[in-house]
Amino acid sequence: MNARQIKLLNRLLDGFAGQLTSGKWAAIAKCSSDTALRDIHELLQRGVLVKRDAGGRSTSYALASPTSGLEVP
Numbered sequence: 001m002n003a004r005q006i007k008l009l010n011r012l013l014d015g016f017a018g019q020l021t022s023g024k025w026a027a028i029a030k031c032s033s034d035t036a037l038r039d040i041h042e043l044l045q046r047g048v049l050v051k052r053d054a055g056g057r058s059t060s061y062a063l064a065s066p067t068s069g070l071e072v073p
Helices: 003-013 022-029 033-046
Strands: 049-051 061-063
Touching (some): 003 061, 022 033, 033 049
Antiparallel strands (some): 049 061
């Protein structure tokens, strides 16, 4: 994992308020939206993040549960 991914995952583990979107990822990590999407897609492939139900412009992501593969509330 890269430094941006570690920074954002730590933020999620510390109790992120609201929903994590690629736009919020880009703002917090101070990177482009394309870079944020690449980071997110890598974590989706690794099973660290899951995509929530809403799609399109309202796509958001959450931490995956380590045991069941379901999102952590």
